[in-house]
Amino acid sequence: MRKNTRVVITGLGVCSPIGTGIANFRAALIKGVSGVRYHELLKQQNYRCHIGALPLLQDGAVERFTRDYGLVKMKGTGIVYGCMAGLEAWFDAGLELLPSRDRQADWDSGCIFGTCTNGIDAIDYGIGLVDAGNVKKMGGRTAQQAMNSGVSAYLGGIIGIGNQLTTNSSSCITGLEAALEGFNRIKQGKAKVVLVGSSESSHHNVWGGYDGMMLYENFYALAKGYNQDPEKGSCPMSVAANGLVPGSGGGALVLESLQSALKRGARIYGEVLGGSLISGAQRNGGTMTINNRKSMEDVIGFALERSAVRPQDIDLISGHLPSYIMDVYEVEAWAKALGRSGRDFPYINALKSMTGHCFAASSSLELVASALQLQGQFIHPSLNSEQLHPQIAALVSRKKIPLRSVKKEVNIVAKTAFGFGDVASCIIFKKWRTD
Amino acid sequence: MKDRVVITGLGVVSPNGIGLKKFTSSIMKGQSGIRFIPALKDLSFRCQIGGIPSLSEADKTKFLHKHGIEEVFSTGITYGCIAAAEAWQDGGLPFCGDSEDPDYDSGCIFGTGSNGIEATHYGIALRESGQDTRKGNPKALPQAINSAVSAFIAKILGLGNQVTSNASACNTGTEAILMAYDKIRSQQAKRMLVGSSESNSPYVWGPFDSMFATAHGFNDRPEKASRPMDKDAAGFVPSSGAGALVVESLAAAKKRGARIYAEILGGHINSGGQRGKGTMTIGNVNGMTRCIKNGLKSCGVLPGQIDLISGHLSSTIGDVTEINAWVRALKRKGNDFPYINSMKSMIGHCLSASGSIESVAAVIQLYHGFIHPSINADQLHPEIAALISHEKVPPHLVKDVDLNVVCKISFGFGDVNSCLVLKKYSE
Numbered sequence: 054m055r056k057n058t059r060v061v062i063t064g065l066g067v068c069s070p071i072g073t074g075i076a077n078f079r080a081a082l083i084k085g086v087s088g089v090r091y092h093e094l095l096k097q098q099n100y101r102c103h104i105g106a107l108p109l110l111q112d113g114a115v116e117r118f119t120r121d122y123g124l125v126k127m128k129g130t131g132i133v134y135g136c137m138a139g140l141e142a143w144f145d146a147g148l149e150l151l152p153s154r155d156r157q158a159d160w161d162s163g164c165i166f167g168t169c170t171n172g173i174d175a176i177d178y179g180i181g182l183v184d185a186g187n188v189k190k191m192g193g194r195t196a197q198q199a200m201n202s203g204v205s206a207y208l209g210g211i212i213g214i215g216n217q218l219t220t221n222s223s224s225c226i227t228g229l230e231a232a233l234e235g236f237n238r239i240k241q242g243k244a245k246v247v248l249v250g251s252s253e254s255s256h257h258n259v260w261g262g263y264d265g266m267m268l269y270e271n272f273y274a275l276a277k278g279y280n281q282d283p284e285k286g287s288c289p290m291s292v293a294a295n296g297l298v299p300g301s302g303g304g305a306l307v308l309e310s311l312q313s314a315l316k317r318g319a320r321i322y323g324e325v326l327g328g329s330l331i332s333g334a335q336r337n338g339g340t341m342t343i344n345n346r347k348s349m350e351d352v353i354g355f356a357l358e359r360s361a362v363r364p365q366d367i368d369l370i371s372g373h374l375p376s377y378i379m380d381v382y383e384v385e386a387w388a389k390a391l392g393r394s395g396r397d398f399p400y401i402n403a404l405k406s407m408t409g410h411c412f413a414a415s416s417s418l419e420l421v422a423s424a425l426q427l428q429g430q431f432i433h434p435s436l437n438s439e440q441l442h443p444q445i446a447a448l449v450s451r452k453k454i455p456l457r458s459v460k461k462e463v464n465i466v467a468k469t470a471f472g473f474g475d476v477a478s479c480i481i482f483k484k485w486r487t488d
Numbered sequence: 489m490k491d492r493v494v495i496t497g498l499g500v501v502s503p504n505g506i507g508l509k510k511f512t513s514s515i516m517k518g519q520s521g522i523r524f525i526p527a528l529k530d531l532s533f534r535c536q537i538g539g540i541p542s543l544s545e546a547d548k549t550k551f552l553h554k555h556g557i558e559e560v561f562s563t564g565i566t567y568g569c570i571a572a573a574e575a576w577q578d579g580g581l582p583f584c585g586d587s588e589d590p591d592y593d594s595g596c597i598f599g600t601g602s603n604g605i606e607a608t609h610y611g612i613a614l615r616e617s618g619q620d621t622r623k624g625n626p627k628a629l630p631q632a633i634n635s636a637v638s639a640f641i642a643k644i645l646g647l648g649n650q651v652t653s654n655a656s657a658c659n660t661g662t663e664a665i666l667m668a669y670d671k672i673r674s675q676q677a678k679r680m681l682v683g684s685s686e687s688n689s690p691y692v693w694g695p696f697d698s699m700f701a702t703a704h705g706f707n708d709r710p711e712k713a714s715r716p717m718d719k720d721a722a723g724f725v726p727s728s729g730a731g732a733l734v735v736e737s738l739a740a741a742k743k744r745g746a747r748i749y750a751e752i753l754g755g756h757i758n759s760g761g762q763r764g765k766g767t768m769t770i771g772n773v774n775g776m777t778r779c780i781k782n783g784l785k786s787c788g789v790l791p792g793q794i795d796l797i798s799g800h801l802s803s804t805i806g807d808v809t810e811i812n813a814w815v816r817a818l819k820r821k822g823n824d825f826p827y828i829n830s831m832k833s834m835i836g837h838c839l840s841a842s843g844s845i846e847s848v849a850a851v852i853q854l855y856h857g858f859i860h861p862s863i864n865a866d867q868l869h870p871e872i873a874a875l876i877s878h879e880k881v882p883p884h885l886v887k888d889v890d891l892n893v894v895c896k897i898s899f900g901f902g903d904v905n906s907c908l909v910l911k912k913y914s915e
Contacts, residue, residue, distance in 0.1 A: 098615060098618075099618055099619065099620055101620075101622065151761060151763065153763065155761075155763050155764075156763060156764035156772075156774055157761075157763065157764070157774055158758075158759060158760055158761025158762075158763050158766075158772070158774075158775060159761060160758065160778065163759075168634065169633045169634055169635070170604070170608075170632065170633065170634065172602070173608060175695075176602075176605060176608055176609075176691065177608075177612055179691055179694050179695055180609055180612060180691050182694070182698075183531055183690050183691055183694045186531055186532045187532075188531060188532060188533055188534075188690075188694045188697050188698055189532070189534070189697075189698055190698070191694060191695055191697075191698035191699075192698060192699070193698070193699040193700075194699075195694075195695040195698065195699070196695035196696055196699055196701070196769075196901065197768050197769065197901050197902070199602065199695055200601045200602060200655070200657050200901060201600065201601050201602065201634045201653075201655035202601070202655040202656050202657050202660075202900075202901070202902055202904075205656070205902060206657065206768060206901055206902025206903075206904070207768075207902075209759050209761065209762060209902055209903065209904070210761070210762035210767075210768055210902070210903070212761075213761040213762070213763055214759050214761055215758055215759055215760070215761045215775065215778075216757075216758055216759065217663075217757040217758065217759070218656065218758075218759035218902060218903075218904050219654055219655065219656040219663060219757075219904070220654070220655040220656065221652055221653070221654055221655075222633070222634035222635040222652065222653045222654070222655060223635045223638070223651065223652040223653065224633050224635050224639075227635075230650075230652060234667075237670070237674065237676075240674075241670065241674060243670075257615070258608065258611055258612050258615060261611055261614070261615045262607075262611045262629040262632050263629070264622070265611075265614070265620075265622045265623075265624045265626060265629060266626050266629045266630065267626040273622065330649075330650040330652070331590075331592060331648055331649060331650065331651075332590060332595070332596075332642050332647055332648050332649070332650070332651035333590055333648065334584065334590030334591070334642055334643065334645075334646045334647055334648050334651075335639075335642065335643040336584070336586060336587070336588060336589065336590055336646060337587070337589065341627075341630050341639060341643070342630060345590065347589070348590060348648065351592070472635075473630055473633060473635075473639065474633075474635055474636070474638065474639025474640075474642065474651060475639070475642070475643075475651075476635075476639070476651055476652070
């Protein structure tokens with residue numbers, strides 16, 4: 054690690070259920086809108102949960118995008134969402150695509166773009182053909198979309214990435230992990246710019262998997278009883294939270310060394326101070342689908358230590374908060390790790406109250422939201438949290454969980470993400486001051 | 489002063505041998521693991537041969553039961569867990585008990601391209617049957633996520649540092665090793681279990697068959713099909729398996745008196761940017777050359793010091809590009825070129841698993857002092873023959889050779905590259 058290399062955020066991009074494009078997304082955050090809708094297809098396919106959150110895209114937007122970038126025969130929605138968010142972030146940072154005639158790649162720029170299941174659309178297509186004995190009809194563009202690293206491979210080709218180009222995957226912490234990996238690479242002097250992010254396909258087979266999944270004994274993963282009232286289904290921290298609402302989309306950030314950003318006069322959204330990635334090893338109450346509560350607390354402590362930030366410095370927590378019992382565990386972990394409660398607890402909000410749980414994409418969308426809140430000095434609401442879960446109400450003052458956006462001075466945001474496989478992560482962002 | 493990084497444990501599940509002992513003897517003999525696979529014929533594949541580790545049902549069940557992960561049914565996840573457990577045990581490390589705290593000093597980067605495929609297929613079939621999705625096995629579904637293999641490994645070993653799965657197509661395994669090297673060098677972990685695995689499934693191989701990437705014309709001669717650098721090389725042979733390594737700081741290894749197989753001196757990860765002659769599926773020679781040069785530069789190794797190259801060499805036209813990249817980067821050719829061999833000549837292309845299985849083979853050769861044969865390179869491709877001497881591609885085992893520096897290289901779709909520099913360990 055080079056202690057003197059600082060890492061800043063210079064570009065943002067988003068393809069989300071509450072808005073695609075940074076301007077739309079920011080407006081939706083401030084307003085507090087829900088992107089969760091009823092989907093007839095899910096009912097037809099005999100799922101229990103018929104609600105979900107798909108990215109808001111104008112008619113023809115995907116077709117235009119794939120045509121503009123020569124993406125022939127794209128099946129992977131997750132790959133398209135990732136490319137849309139990634140390129141928006143790239144241009145937002147004032148960066149350019151390397152001309153296709155160039156023989157040398159952009160050696161100083163890397164891309165770490167994660168996913169859990171992006172290949173699923175292409176795999177589903179391939180399975181159908183293989184089973185029918187028609188493997189030859191699959192064509193030459195299925196392998197690259199079925200492989201886990203399809204999204205980074207497509208982004209790399211469009212941009213001309215010459216540094217590390219890879220896809221990480223660690224279930225619902227994927228986006229946060231990508232950001233920390235990019236941060237490390239810049240900090241170590243191995244890259245100047247790293248495009249980081251994550252995306253998730255909106256294929257019904259992704260959601261179907263969760264529909265039939267139990268998180269713990271007799272507890273199915275998805276929200277129950279909200280099919281008639283979709284916008285209320287995702288209600289993190291509420292007493293009514295009873296399962297996550299599936300979503301999809303993509304989020305992206307351009308991370309850059311401060312030196313490089315200053316040199317090209319880039320706009321700076323915020324600084325990345327550091328973070329931590331650990332696992333609870335599925336011990337002491339942790340399982341494949343529920344986190345070890347000690348590790349949820351420990352990861353916050355490790356992140357603060359690495360970032361040299363004191364517990365009292367945190368102004369806002371951008372929670373993982375998926376809308377079930379994990380919300381309680383997470384708030385307890387924060388209260389213990391920071392030694393703060395009641396009115397002294399930092400502000401805390403849940404983007405999933407608006408977007409549902411976009412799985413691999415969730416934490417990068419939440420990081421984009423964090424950067425926008427730092428830059429705009431506001432705190433977005435947590436919808437549907439009117440009636441707090443009693444164990445949360447006992448730890449956090451009502452005022453610290455805003456139901457409407459508030460203008461506030463936000464200097465430090467801490468973001469946690471937790472995921473299947475008992476993985477835990479935390480990253481710290483700081484406001485950028487030009488003076 | 490940054491700590492040195494060493495390799496202290498190895499594990500492997502390969503089409504030509506499961507377990508270090510069997511694998512070592514197979515690679516010394518030049519034994520092919522490629523077979524005719526009737527199921528591929530039934531499915532009308534063009535290429536009906538492949539490499540599948542011969543894991544018996546009984547051994548598999550016993551392993552999964554021993555570690556309390558009976559629900560695992562993905563072949564890639566199974567291979568990965570077996571290789572990881574072997575490497576951990578080979579490294580003399582304890583398996584953390586169920587009630588113990590996670591070991592925050594030890595993590596896992598275990599990659600894959602498609603391990604979730606069996607679970608994905610299961611979910612799709614369940615959906616298409618029109619049944620209630622909750623009639624399915626709830627423990628099957630988490631296996632569809634890409635990171636399932638690292639999650640199961642962490643459970644078996646009790647790993648509490650970073651636990652993740654990387655993916656960069658056929659570059660995955662070598663990349664995982666270099667990422668772990670960075671974690672340890674920057675003191676974010678003391679020890680990482682790294683590797684990669686790939687499922688054995690017609691659904692994984694189908695897309696490659698359809699894009700004419702796999703070997704054609706060898707269905708009746710499976711063991712001859714994978715022939716890297718040979719003039720008749722006609723596509724790669726799809727295969728599957730897993731490789732695993734324990735990568736550790738020298739201080740941690742010394743403290744516990746571990747056997748040290750080799751030292752990781754450094755390396756480089758990059759992409760050719762799909763520029764020049766590079767595309768999504770073909771590597772740009774400029775990216776490859778730069779990857780090798782920067783890998784050597786990262787640790788101050790001179791081109792003349794390289795004794796052996798463990799190539800990517802997949803038995804496609806890419807072999808010519810790779811040799812060109814090596815010759816350009818090292819400025820060595822003809823008889824002056826280092827020894828070079830291809831593990832894929834025996835086991836085919838294990839896709840994401842290839843980089844880690846081949847790295848295990850590279851470490852074994854370095855440690856025991858031999859060079860495994862590169863089979864089927866009967867007559868070098870003319871463009872390769874123009875660059876390097878055939879003598880540098882050994883058709884038979886080269887015994888008792890003093891290897892000091894070995895380079896392992898991998899490439900992958902997306903025009904990605906990684907080059908790893910290994911050295912015999914000395915105080």
